[in-house]
Amino acid sequence: MSAAAAPLIHTPLHGLHVELGARMVPFAGYSMPVQYPAGLIAEHRHTRTASGLFDISHMGQLRVSGPEAAAALETLMPVDVIGLAPGKQRYGLLLDDDGGILDDLMFFNEGGDSFFVIVNGACKAADIAHIQARIGQRCTVQPLPDHALLALQGPQAAAVMARLAPGSERHVFMTGGTMAIGGIPVFATRSGYTGEDGFEISVAAADAERLARLLLAQPEVAPIGLGARNSLRLEAGLCLYGNDIDTTTTPVEAALTWAIQKVRRTGGARAGGFPGAGKVLAQLDGTAPVARRRVGLVALERVPVREHTALHVPGGGAVGEVTSGLLAPTVDRPIAMGYVDTAHAAVGTRIDALVRGKPVPMEVVPMPFVPARYYRG
Structure with missing residues (x-):
């Protein structure tokens, strides 16, 4: 580390991680x-079969509140904020004025004109500054740096929560609220970024270690690091900000148009009105070209294909690049996401990845690579 480099920040669970x-x-x-002694593969499989506990306290938590909060948030994102009912959560995209993605985020309607927002760790300072600058005159933007964030993920997560927080099992995917886990007050939503059922839990930093130890004491639960979090989200076909989406990608190019509700797309008073709307809506309705698309890829040989690997037409020129890739533990084959020219984005298209100068045949496939198991009731 250079003398000018800032020291690394410790989450409230740093001591526990070292102890483990x-x-x-x-x-x-x-x-x-990044991993514990069991190793990435074991942690990945444990999350898919039982329940894993992730420290995601590096992510940014904030509250946006006031009578104009919903309408103000709609001016930043191409999503339906006003129509989101209290007690429900939605995925959103912060866009710049060219339609590029500044960050992806989750927002929850707490009721009473208040929204709880989670943004990515690497973007949180810029996100909060952007939100404050754009809508801070219309509503209160309150960062929550004194809170930790944990994710309990996997098919047995709900049973653990029901044992420690009776009543939590009534929540379905993308709903939540305040509750107590073993007597510790938290705010939890039934959501996550692994493709599995589970909960994300916001807790006061002072209570974070006690909560983590309580959860880890349950027989189903094991600690899981960033390595397995990455392999799990890639199998689920979910984007990693900075790899698969950034300011050079629009929601249409990134195949995230499902996150743009109809009320923001066409006709009506609330269509458009977000940064980059002209470009994004023109790409949506086909009046503007979409040069490339995010696609899922499976290697036809057992050769892992990593990020930044060039993609070529077999025997021909470049058509794109891999943005995320690894040997997927659940499907036991190399998978990847990347961007390719729109002409080569159809499912079934054969593409070569150039790995150390040698072509590895790949095929465009639907995502997710592993079916999601969210609990919808």
Whole structure:
């Protein structure tokens, strides 16, 4: 580390990670656990079969409140904020004035003109400044740096929560509220970024270690690091900000048009009105070209294909690049996401990845690579 480099920030669970034997790495300015002694593959499989506990306290938490909060948030994102009922959560995209993605986020309607927002760790300072600058005159933007964030994920997560927080099982995917886990007050939503059922839990930093130890004491639960979080989200076909989406990608190019509700697309008083709306809506309705698309890829040979690997037409020129890729533990084959020219984005298209100068045949496939198991009731 250079003398000018800022020291890494520790989450409230740093001491616990070290105690558990985690290998700590720099991530988004934080010292974070990439894996524990069991290893990435074991952690990944444990989350898919039982329940894994993730420290995601590096992510940004904030509250946007006031009578104009919903309408103000709609001016930043191409999503339906006003129509989101209290007690429900939605995925959103912060866009710049060219329609590029500044960040992806989750927002929850707490009721009483108040929204709880979670943004990515590497973007949180810029996000909060952007939100404050754009809508701070219309509503209150309150960062919550004194809160930790944990994710309990996997098919047995709900049973653990029902045992420690009776009543939590009534929540379905993308709903939540305040509750107590073993007597510890928290705010939890039934959501996550692994493709599995589970909960994301916001807790006061002072209570975070006590909550984590309580959850880890349950027989179904094991600690999981960033390595397995990455492999799980890729199998689920979910984007990693900075890899798969950024300011050079629009929601249409990124295949995230499902996140743009009809009320923001066409006709009516609330269509458009977000940054980059002209470009994004023109790409949506086909009046503007979409040069490339995010696609899922499976290697036809057992060769992992990593990010930044060039993609070519077999025997021909470049058509794109891989943005995320690895040997997927659940499907036991190399998978990837990347951007390719629209002409080569159809499912079934054969593309070569150039790995150390040698072509590895790949095929465009639907995503997710592993079916989601969200609990919808």
